[in-house]
Amino acid sequence: MAQKLINPLLNKQKVSITKINKKSFFLTSNSVTFKYTLDVTNNNKKNMKMKKILLSILFALICCISSAQMAKFQALYIYNFAKNIGWASEDNSKDFVITVVGDNELVSELNSLAKTKKIGNRTVIVKEAATVNGLPKSDIIYLGESKSAQIASLMTNQKGNKTLIVTGRQGQCADGAGISFFSQGSKLNFEISEKNIKTGGLNVSAKLLQLGTQVD
Numbered sequence: 363m364a365q366k367l368i369n370p371l372l373n374k375q376k377v378s379i380t381k382i383n384k385k386s387f388f389l390t391s392n393s394v395t396f397k398y399t400l401d402v403t404n405n406n407k408k409n410m411k412m413k414k415i416l417l418s419i420l421f422a423l424i425c426c427i428s429s430a431q432m433a434k435f436q437a438l439y440i441y442n443f444a445k446n447i448g449w450a451s452e453d454n455s456k457d458f459v460i461t462v463v464g465d466n467e468l469v470s471e472l473n474s475l476a477k478t479k480k481i482g483n484r485t486v487i488v489k490e491a492a493t494v495n496g497l498p499k500s501d502i503i504y505l506g507e508s509k510s511a512q513i514a515s516l517m518t519n520q521k522g523n524k525t526l527i528v529t530g531r532q533g534q535c536a537d538g539a540g541i542s543f544f545s546q547g548s549k550l551n552f553e554i555s556e557k558n559i560k561t562g563g564l565n566v567s568a569k570l571l572q573l574g575t576q577v578d
Contacts (some may be wrong), residue, residue: 393428394551399420399508404500409490417472421550428568433465433471434471436468436471436550437468437472437475439552440460440502440528441479443502443528443541443570444460444481444502446501446566446569447559447564447567448525448565448566449501449564450496450524450563453484453524454484456484457576458487459486459488459498459500459502460489460502461490461498462504462506463490463493463503463504463505463509464487464505464506464509465506465508466490468506469490494515497520499527500525501524502526502528502564503525503526504529505527505528505529505534505539506530509529513534513539517537517539520562523563524562526559527540527558528541529542529543531543533553535577536577539555540562541554541555542557552574553576554571554574554576555577555578556576556578
């Protein structure tokens with residue numbers, strides 16, 4: 363159900379391999395195409411080494427594309443989370459601040475969206491941090507999966523602030539986060555805790571609760 367939040371991007375990231383003949387094929391990712399020629403009928407040492415190199419390149423490229431695609435989806439989700447949260451009315455005239463801890467790709471994707479999108483009438487400002495200590499006042503804080511061990515410190519530091527905590531690791535709603543991303547096969551989904559969001563002084567729409575996996 364949560365895929366409804368990001369349908370416009372579902373078909374924009376594509377990887378395809380087109381065989382030309384026994385010796386050549388094209389590898390295409392979006393608008394970038396690579397041509398590779400290999401004598402597949404010859405299994406000498408040089409050719410076998412080239413096959414191994416090719417497989418390594420393909421694997422690295424696909425992983426890179428998957429990571430970038432995931433960041434795009436997460437950025438879209440976060441914008442939609444923001445639209446379905448009841449923020450304090452006194453903040454309506456202020457910038458909407460999203461702070462990302464430990465995820466450079468997500469920072470880049472959020473900044474791209476911020477050029478053309480607002481949260482209500484509020485201009486979106488994306489900030490980046492390497493640790494949860496000394497974070498600026500934020501409306502949303504995203505804790506990257508690589509920094510997930512800092513969740514306890516983050517929750518302690520943000521106690522009393524009206525901040526939505528979103529994390530990149532499944533199960534962290536149990537640690538106090540409002541929303542935690544997780545993957546189901548190739549699909550991105552999220553856990554959501556209405557209790558944690560309300561404890562943080564915020565309200566959440568019924569629509570968002572229905573789209574996520576409720577853990578309360």
